[in-house]
Amino acid sequence: MSAVVTGRAIAVAAVRAASPGGLRFTERQLYYETCRVLSPGSALLRRLPGTPAPVLRLRAFTRALDARGRETVPGLLPPPAAPSARPLAGAGEPSEPDLYDYGLPRLLLCQDRAVAGMLLANHVHLEAACPVLAVTDALPLDPRLLGALERAGGAVVHVLHDASPAGVALPAAVRAALGPVPGVRVVSLGLVPRHAAALRLPTGRGPEPGPAGLAGRPAALRPREADWLASGRFAEVAAVPPARLVRTVLRLTRGPRPPRDTLWNGLRGLRGTGFMTWPAA
Incomplete structure (x- = not known):
């Protein structure tokens, strides 16, 4: 595939990734959106379950993006910064000393630091009243944050992860931590x-994990799904279209609640356009 065609596809993909409402998105999300632009007949096939291989190699996409210039792509987020060292206990206290005195009903932990940054950039933490952290940055959880969860009574720690051996084992690892x-x-x-298949997400294939690599898989995983993972297949959260990801995370973290007027009502309505939830099967 020529660099010119790839460059044009990136331009179209950037517009799609930002819609609706000027969403921010990661480079990996732009890559998968570019694959969808270049996939012939993807709109006709999207209702048929399946996990197709990406039509564009990541290296070819990266070269085309380098040639275009990342700064020329509206909405593209910079790579996430490396995690900073945690302060010693008692150091770097928050400006509001009673911040941790309140109950915290929900917390979202993301396997992918870039996805966590994307959700923060799109104000998901404000709309859902839910802190968003990367697992690698959050664990072990700050004792004050853990205390705020406990004080809330019935708090939920949501874990957003890839469809991969490491991803499906992550909730159990968080629970243990x-x-x-x-x-x-x-x-x-x-x-x-099954989410990846229903959404027709592009998937990759890595080394087969072996029995030890699948030891932490959840009991609710279907036999076909376990076989899929055992073959080395995986699908990333970044492959979910950005608007769909934002809307789904908001719905699942907030849960059912009566409507009320807030500062973010207009933004929620805008992002709800054309949005779907995770498929059940």
Whole structure:
């Protein structure tokens, strides 16, 4: 595929990734959106379950993006910064000393630091009243944050992860890292292989994980899904279209609640256009 064609596809993909409402998106999300632009008949096939291979190699996309210039792509986020060292206990206290005195009903942990940054850039933490953190940055959880979850009573730690051996095992790993905290549940938001198939997400293939690599898989995983993972297949959260990802995360983290007037009502309505939730099968 020529660099000219790829460059034009990137331009179209950037517009799609930012819609509706000028969403911010990561380079990986732009890559997958470019694959969708270049996939012939993808609109006709999207209702048929499946996990197609990407039509564009990541290296070819990166070369085309380098040639175009990342700064010329509206909405493209910079790569996430490396995690900073945690301050010692008592150092770097928040400007509001009673910040941790309140109950915290929900927390979102993301396997992918770039996805966490994308959700923050699109104000998901404000709309859902839910802190958004990368797992690698959050664990072990700050004792004050853990205490805020416990004080809320019935708090939920949501885990957003890839459909991969490491991803599907992540909720159990988070649960083990938190320890026995009364009233705090750990819930997976996905992805799992059946989500990837229903959404027709582009997938990759890596080394087969072997029995040890699948030891932490959830019991609810279907046999076909376990076989899919055992073959080395994986699908990334970044492959979900940005608007769909934002809307789904908002719906699943907020849960059902009565409508009320807030500063973000207009933004929520704008992002709800053409949006779907995770498929059930």
